[in-house]
Amino acid sequence: MAMNLLSENLNLMSEHLQSERAQPWREELRKSIKNKERTEFPRVKMPELKPEIRSRNYGEVNIGLSLEQAMGEARRCLDCVSPSCITGCPVEINIPKFIKNIERGEILKAARTLKEASALPAVCGRVCPQERQCESQCFYTQKLKKEAVAIGYLERFAADFERESENISIPEVAAPNGTKIAVVGSGPAGLAFAGDMAKAGYEVRVFEALHELGGVLRYGIPEFRLPNEIVDVEIEGLKKMGVKFETNCIIGKTISQEDLRADGYRAIFVGSGAGLPNFMNIPGENLIGVMSCNEYLTRVNLMQAADDESDTPVYKGRRVAVIGGGNTAMDAVRTARRLGADEATIVYRRSEEEMPARIEEVKHAKEEGVKFLTLHNPIRYEGNEKGQVQRMLLQRMRLGEPDASGRRKPVAVEGDELWVDVDEVIVSVGVSPNPLIPSSFSGLEVTKWGTIVVNPNTMQSADTHIFAGGDIVRGGATVILAMGDGRRAAKAMNEFLKSGTVG
Amino acid sequence: MNKIVSKEFLSDNVVKLEVDAPLIAKSRKAGHFVIVRVGKKGERVPYTIASADPKKGTITLVIQRVGKSSRKVCELNAGDYITDLVGPLGKATHIENFGTVLCAGGGVGIAPMLPIIEAMKKAGNRVISVLAARSKDLVILEEQVRENSDEVIVMTDDGSYGQKGLVTEGVEQVLRHKKVDLCVTIGPAVMMKFVSLTTKKYAVPTLASLNTIMVDGTGMCGACRVSVGGKTKFVCVDGPEFDAHQVDFDEMLMRLKAYN
Numbered sequence: 211m212a213m214n215l216l217s218e219n220l221n222l223m224s225e226h227l228q229s230e231r232a233q234p235w236r237e238e239l240r241k242s243i244k245n246k247e248r249t250e251f252p253r254v255k256m257p258e259l260k261p262e263i264r265s266r267n268y269g270e271v272n273i274g275l276s277l278e279q280a281m282g283e284a285r286r287c288l289d290c291v292s293p294s295c296i297t298g299c300p301v302e303i304n305i306p307k308f309i310k311n312i313e314r315g316e317i318l319k320a321a322r323t324l325k326e327a328s329a330l331p332a333v334c335g336r337v338c339p340q341e342r343q344c345e346s347q348c349f350y351t352q353k354l355k356k357e358a359v360a361i362g363y364l365e366r367f368a369a370d371f372e373r374e375s376e377n378i379s380i381p382e383v384a385a386p387n388g389t390k391i392a393v394v395g396s397g398p399a400g401l402a403f404a405g406d407m408a409k410a411g412y413e414v415r416v417f418e419a420l421h422e423l424g425g426v427l428r429y430g431i432p433e434f435r436l437p438n439e440i441v442d443v444e445i446e447g448l449k450k451m452g453v454k455f456e457t458n459c460i461i462g463k464t465i466s467q468e469d470l471r472a473d474g475y476r477a478i479f480v481g482s483g484a485g486l487p488n489f490m491n492i493p494g495e496n497l498i499g500v501m502s503c504n505e506y507l508t509r510v511n512l513m514q515a516a517d518d519e520s521d522t523p524v525y526k527g528r529r530v531a532v533i534g535g536g537n538t539a540m541d542a543v544r545t546a547r548r549l550g551a552d553e554a555t556i557v558y559r560r561s562e563e564e565m566p567a568r569i570e571e572v573k574h575a576k577e578e579g580v581k582f583l584t585l586h587n588p589i590r591y592e593g594n595e596k597g598q599v600q601r602m603l604l605q606r607m608r609l610g611e612p613d614a615s616g617r618r619k620p621v622a623v624e625g626d627e628l629w630v631d632v633d634e635v636i637v638s639v640g641v642s643p644n645p646l647i648p649s650s651f652s653g654l655e656v657t658k659w660g661t662i663v664v665n666p667n668t669m670q671s672a673d674t675h676i677f678a679g680g681d682i683v684r685g686g687a688t689v690i691l692a693m694g695d696g697r698r699a700a701k702a703m704n705e706f707l708k709s710g711t712v713g
Numbered sequence: 714m715n716k717i718v719s720k721e722f723l724s725d726n727v728v729k730l731e732v733d734a735p736l737i738a739k740s741r742k743a744g745h746f747v748i749v750r751v752g753k754k755g756e757r758v759p760y761t762i763a764s765a766d767p768k769k770g771t772i773t774l775v776i777q778r779v780g781k782s783s784r785k786v787c788e789l790n791a792g793d794y795i796t797d798l799v800g801p802l803g804k805a806t807h808i809e810n811f812g813t814v815l816c817a818g819g820g821v822g823i824a825p826m827l828p829i830i831e832a833m834k835k836a837g838n839r840v841i842s843v844l845a846a847r848s849k850d851l852v853i854l855e856e857q858v859r860e861n862s863d864e865v866i867v868m869t870d871d872g873s874y875g876q877k878g879l880v881t882e883g884v885e886q887v888l889r890h891k892k893v894d895l896c897v898t899i900g901p902a903v904m905m906k907f908v909s910l911t912t913k914k915y916a917v918p919t920l921a922s923l924n925t926i927m928v929d930g931t932g933m934c935g936a937c938r939v940s941v942g943g944k945t946k947f948v949c950v951d952g953p954e955f956d957a958h959q960v961d962f963d964e965m966l967m968r969l970k971a972y973n
């Protein structure tokens with residue numbers, strides 16, 4: 211039954227794609243340049259701030275494509291009959307349609323195409339791991355063994371163009387239906403959910419524990435990768451649609467589950483993220499100068515600690531080691547360079563190939579002078595008489611057999627250890643789900659890892675009036691998945707509130 | 714934005730602020746704290762809630778002027794606004810009838826001690842309070858403490874009021890003569906360390922309310938971490954109260970100096 215529905219959905223989707231593809235303007239465009247010629251254009255290069263300049267300031271590293279560059283790159287896309295790129299996109303953006311709109315110069319239409327599927331295209335164009343999603347499935351990568359169409363750059367271009375043209379389309383909002391909905395957390399999951407529910411006419415209020423909105427987009431990802439302004443514009447858009455925001459309000463602490471119910475909220479969406487930093491529990495980890503990546507990035511991004519006028523201090527080490535190989539680690543190590551570190555090193559227990567970070571971030575880090583010490587793992591830190599970290603003991607590692615995840619497992623090379631001098635260590639070895647909601651709400655089912663159990667199609671939890679999505683359901687995942695969860699939850703909750711059943 | 718309803722100086726450097734915060738006033742319990750930020754460039758700093766009036770919708774904070782951030786708060790006047798205020802944070806104090814409870818508060822630590830003294834008394838405990846401060850003018854809230862305690866001992870470093878001596882001497886006086894079932898201590902970290910060493914000698918279970926450096930106060934950063942019984946704990950979510958005999962106070966004292 212479920213399978214039938216699924217394949218039916220797929221058929222419906224591809225029918226829709228085909229009818230769009232058959233539109234005369236698309237056909238004309240396809241005929242205008244031969245495919246052979248299209249495949250011979252080289253992939254566009256993203257203009258960037260020079261490494262020497264950017265490794266000392268916070269300006270965005272990727273400058274963005276010009277209109278000419280974008281239209282040129284758009285010509286490379288073959289407008290395939292069965293666009294495999296879409297299968298790689300977690301929210302199934304109609305990729306050829308938006309790219310072909312760029313090719314014909316209809317950039318605002320391209321932006322609108324993006325928004326049909328994505329709530330935050332300007333953000334996702336910047337932070338999605340495209341090389342593992344749409345671009346990995348592109349015909350160029352798969353069949354031609356050439357560099358993929360720069361889908362991510364084009365997405366960012368169209369979204370930025372729309373924003374800068376000040377022609378942002380505020381989606382139509384249905385007549386208010388008077389039903390109050392509460393959203394816990396203002397990260398990508400909560401924002402995407404809020405937008406869709408506002409469109410459907412609900413009275414949506416987003417509660418955020420911190421004093422600023424945006425979740426990880428604000429406190430985690432640095433400005434050189436995602437300027438605050440981009441996040442502000444998205445939030446402004448939601449406000450214009452009638453979404454209300456309340457900062458400094460912790461659901462489960464300031465306001466309880468019962469309070470929400472008593473205040474007339476019919477249903478709740480939980481997008482409270484995976485904010486809890488993991489430590490490795492090795493000797494010396496509580497020395498001064500050793501800290502979690504979240505602490506470091508929160509001080510710099512949320513509290514603006516690099517600004518001399520800010521009251522919040524931040525440790526500015528000369529020899530900084532960042533433990534881990536994800537996006538968070540890259541953000542921290544590149545921030546350390548910007549805060550003046552002479553030596554900023556990534557210490558990662560596997561090899562570069564296994565690093566979960568976006569390839570572009572690894573490339574940018576290297577250009578900015580970051581060192582990579584792969585196949586090493588810290589086992590102890592030592593400090594001076596004041597308790598400040600001075601050196602770390604690293605264990606050399608090698609790659610063993612593949613583990614359950616298919617990645618080769620790192621194993622210690624017994625007896626092969628070395629001391630390295632450091633004056634700051636940033637631990638970036640993953641995060642755990644935020645326990646505030648699971649521990650203060652009743653009626654939820656929670657896994658042993660602390661994630662909330664939901665139906666993956668509807669995002670509905672064991673309590674039928676509570677839906678959840680993003681990192682609180684998946685553990686540390688991605689912006690696009692969080693956003694997709696928020697949208698799916700909105701659709702299902704809307705159905706549920708109208709008919710009493712979902713799916 | 715939360716409005717300051719009234720302001721009072723408890724001593725030259727200690728200010729009592731009554732702040733408009735209806736939701737927190739309603740939900741807070743003894744032992745909870747809030748995070749306060751003053752101004753757009755301000756730091757997020759934790760302060761324990763000294764008392765609350767749910768009818769009026771206000772909470773009371775008692776703040777000692779020590780550094781840049783506390784000075785900013787203390788400079789605010791009635792009618793001014795606190796930029797950001799969030800809470801109640803942390804776990805509430807576990808209150809029950811233990812028998813005899815010894816409450817040892819030092820300096821501004823007396824302020825967060827007060828709601829615990831009140832709650833312990835209400836739960837039927839015999840409450841003995843030891844208040845300690847450098848000198849007479851720093852002994853705050855004595856009257857309110859007396860109203861809720863069966864016995865009060867005041868210690869000052871310079872002997873300007875009560876007995877001359879350290880808090881531990883007051884604590885030891887009690888422990889030597891009376892059977893105490895639980896000790897609660899709040900104050901500077903060094904003071905709590907020595908209170909803890911003293912009660913350990915007498916095998917009296919002891920809770921210390923820790924005041925580490927914090928950023929978010931919601932378990933997100935780990936700036937507040939301490940070692941308790943050899944395990945790392947986050948004060949803002951796992952605490953702020955811990956079994957004092959298990960706390961590594963030396964590490965905590967060291968970490969408090971991280972940004973000095």
Ligand SMILES: Cc1cc2nc3c(=O)[nH]c(=O)nc-3n(C[C@H](O)[C@H](O)[C@H](O)COP(=O)(O)OP(=O)(O)OC[C@H]3O[C@@H](n4cnc5c(N)ncnc54)[C@H](O)[C@@H]3O)c2cc1C
Binds near residue numbers: 338461
């Ligand atoms: C430094 C860093 C870099 C990253 N880089 C990338 C990247 O390049 N690409 C990518 O795709 N992903 C990246 N990620 C991961 C991505 O940011 C997350 O997967 C995504 O933000 C999860 O979204 P969310 O909405 O579930 O939660 P979050 O963004 O974590 O937002 C949750 C929000 O809820 C609030 N909250 C929690 N509990 C409560 C409560 N009880 N009441 C009120 N509010 C509450 C929190 O304060 C927070 O603001 C990165 C993560 C980090 C930390």
Ligand code: SF4
Binds near residue numbers: 287289290294296305
């Ligand atoms: S697979 Fe590549 S070439 Fe084909 S439609 Fe998608 S982006 Fe264009």
Ligand code: FES
Binds near residue numbers: 926932935948949
């Ligand atoms: S203050 Fe950030 S985790 Fe406790």
